[in-house]
Amino acid sequence: MSSDARAYGDPDTRRRILFATWEAIEEVGADIRLRDVAERARVSRQAVYLHFGDRANLLLALVEFMPETLGFPKLLAHVFAAESGVEMLRRAVVLHSTYNAKIDSVARVLEAAQYQDTALGAAWRDRMTRSRAAHRMIVQRIAEEGRLTDGWTVEDAGDLFYTVTMQSPWRELTCELGWSPKQYARRMTKLLLDSFVTESQA
Amino acid sequence: MSSDARAYGDPDTRRRILFATWEAIEEVGADIRLRDVAERARVSRQAVYLHFGDRANLLLALVEFMPETLGFPKLLAHVFAAESGVEMLRRAVVLHSTYNAKIDSVARVLEAAQYQDTALGAAWRDRMTRSRAAHRMIVQRIAEEGRLTDGWTVEDAGDLFYTVTMQSPWRELTCELGWSPKQYARRMTKLLLDSFVTESQA
DNA sequence: AGCGTCACTTGACATGATGTAAAGCTACCA
DNA sequence: TGGTAGCTTTACATCATGTCAAGTGACGCT
Numbered sequence: 001m002s003s004d005a006r007a008y009g010d011p012d013t014r015r016r017i018l019f020a021t022w023e024a025i026e027e028v029g030a031d032i033r034l035r036d037v038a039e040r041a042r043v044s045r046q047a048v049y050l051h052f053g054d055r056a057n058l059l060l061a062l063v064e065f066m067p068e069t070l071g072f073p074k075l076l077a078h079v080f081a082a083e084s085g086v087e088m089l090r091r092a093v094v095l096h097s098t099y100n101a102k103i104d105s106v107a108r109v110l111e112a113a114q115y116q117d118t119a120l121g122a123a124w125r126d127r128m129t130r131s132r133a134a135h136r137m138i139v140q141r142i143a144e145e146g147r148l149t150d151g152w153t154v155e156d157a158g159d160l161f162y163t164v165t166m167q168s169p170w171r172e173l174t175c176e177l178g179w180s181p182k183q184y185a186r187r188m189t190k191l192l193l194d195s196f197v198t199e200s201q202a
Numbered sequence: 203m204s205s206d207a208r209a210y211g212d213p214d215t216r217r218r219i220l221f222a223t224w225e226a227i228e229e230v231g232a233d234i235r236l237r238d239v240a241e242r243a244r245v246s247r248q249a250v251y252l253h254f255g256d257r258a259n260l261l262l263a264l265v266e267f268m269p270e271t272l273g274f275p276k277l278l279a280h281v282f283a284a285e286s287g288v289e290m291l292r293r294a295v296v297l298h299s300t301y302n303a304k305i306d307s308v309a310r311v312l313e314a315a316q317y318q319d320t321a322l323g324a325a326w327r328d329r330m331t332r333s334r335a336a337h338r339m340i341v342q343r344i345a346e347e348g349r350l351t352d353g354w355t356v357e358d359a360g361d362l363f364y365t366v367t368m369q370s371p372w373r374e375l376t377c378e379l380g381w382s383p384k385q386y387a388r389r390m391t392k393l394l395l396d397s398f399v400t401e402s403q404a
Numbered sequence: 405a406g407c408g409t410c411a412c413t414t415g416a417c418a419t420g421a422t423g424t425a426a427a428g429c430t431a432c433c434a
Numbered sequence: 435t436g437g438t439a440g441c442t443t444t445a446c447a448t449c450a451t452g453t454c455a456a457g458t459g460a461c462g463c464t
Contacts, residue, residue: 009411029317033450044413049452112314115231128378149396156389159379164393168370176330177361187358191366194351195396211440235421246442251423 009051017041017051018065021058026105030112034058056117059110063123066103075099076134085142086197092138093165093189097181100170107167135162139196147197157196164188211253219243219250220267223260228307232314236260258319261312265325268305277301278336287344288399294340295367295391299383302372309369337364341398349399359398366390 007014020041024032034055038045052058067073075095082088100107114121136158143154165188173179179187209216222243226234236257240247254260269275277297284290302309316323338360345356367390375381381389 013411030314031318034452035450046414046453047412050412054452055450108317112232115310116233125378128374132379151392151396159375159381160389160393163371163374163379164366166371166374169365169368172330172365172368173361176327177334177365179361187362190353191362191393191397194353195393215440236423237421248424248443249441252441256423 007051009047013041013043013047014051014061015065017043017048017058018062021062022066022106025109029105030109032109056113056120059113060120060123062106063110063120063127066106070099070102072099079134079138085138085140085145086147086193088138088141089161089192089196090185090189092135093192094181094185096165096170096188097174097185100167101174101181104167104171104175108171111167132159132162135159135165142197147200149196149198152196161192161196164192209253211249215243215245215249216253216263217267219245219253219260220264223264224268224308227311231307232311234311258315258322261315262322262325264308265312265322265329268308272301272304274301281336281340287340287342287347288349288395290340290343291363291394291398292387292391294337295394296383296387298367298372298390299376299387302369303376303383306369306373306377310373313369334361334364337361337367344399349402351398351400354398363394363398366394 017037020039021032021037024037024040028036034048035045037058038048041048048058052061079088079091079095082091110120110124114124136154139148139152139158139161140154142148148154148157170184173184173188174181219239222241223234223239226239226242230238236250237247239260240250243250250260254263281290281293281297284293312322312326316326338356341350341354341360341363342356344350350356350359372386375386375390376383
């Protein structure tokens with residue numbers, strides 16, 4: 001995935017356009033026009049096409065750009081630096097509670113667009129696949145520590161963990177139902193630990 | 203909500219158009235063109251506009267039309283006819299496991315469109331609000347029977363129940379990860395019961 | 405100084421879907 | 435016979451996407 005031989009144009013301009021797109025999506029929503037994006041980036045509409053080819057490709061680039069900009073790798077590393085599987089799970093949910101908020105407006109657009117553009121759908125799916133793998137590793141760790149409840153396999157619990165902490169449920173609970181990040185983290189963690197983990201300390 | 207003084211035109215034609223829309227969405231996806239819809243319904247493109255005004259309104263009508271057509275009220279009644287709260291929850295998850303499948307293609311379109319059209323968004327939200335209330339009632343029943351775990355309030359558990367059984371997580375688990383309806387029902391039920399319900403029988 | 409090239413601008417244009425407007429057709433009903 | 439409801443046909447305005455071609459300015463190289 002993700003490696004076009006060489007990107008066109010000035011990297012700074014490219015970044016400006018990506019930031020402009022991001023801003024535009026946050027303000028306007030899904031139906032951003034590329035002329036608005038261009039205006040925000042203070043370039044011509046055609047510059048956008050020169051850099052990214054088309055709308056789908058622009059969003060595609062944004063999918064890579066956001067996590068880099070938000071320092072996602074570091075945040076993820078902190079989750080995996082935990083000393084126990086249960087603590088990893090806790091930290092993962094906390095990460096979701098804050099990180100999901102930052103990418104939500106863009107995520108809405110991508111969720112909607114993924115079925116219309118093949119390449120974009122693939123990129124989004126790829127992102128999901130990684131996330132799924134990360135969640136499974138956490139459950140794997142819990143299992144290795146002998147704390148996974150008998151009824152669950154690593155695979156099933158991992159997939160469920162991954163799925164219920166996805167963007168959509170998070171969005172519903174926080175944006176629509178008003179849960180704070182802390183409430184989200186506490187309650188979601190409780191749900192998962194209650195089912196996945198055998199009691200021992202907490 | 204949902205009561206325009208009187209609908210235009212022949213009700214049969216109206217139904218034909220709605221079915222055609224439904225079909226078109228299932229085959230083509232989100233980017234259906236109204237001319238395709240018209241073609242399937244064997245009416246002119248303008249007939250669609252005469253009946254529904256615009257695209258958003260057509261989708262709006264579809265939101266009401268689908269549950270009626272699929273006999274949703276009866277299915278819901280069966281859930282609430284259960285003798286215990288726990289059994290209600292079980293039945294609700296089973297209902298999700300099959301019903302979500304039937305509406306999924308249309309749900310994708312509506313989820314995407316809800317942020318673009320105000321009225322459509324409101325209608326979709328209304329649907330969600332009802333669903334949320336139903337889920338809460340089930341948890342309420344569990345609580346009344348004294349089986350709700352100490353750590354949960356009816357409200358929080360209800361909202362979580364509602365949220366994790368939403369369309370999106372269901373879609374991910376079944377369409378993308380390949381869970382069968384039975385697997386979905388069993389595992390989702392286990393997750394919820396493990397956390398919400400105090401052990402007593404099963 | 406001259407030359408080319410990169411990065412971008414400008415303006416024009418084709419495409420294609422949405423939505424509106426107006427006139428015509430047909431069957432039924434009074 | 436006349437009217438109206440329900441739909442068709444044709445035409446048209448709009449608007450975003452995406453493409454094309456020519457032009458401009460800065461920069462580096464010779």
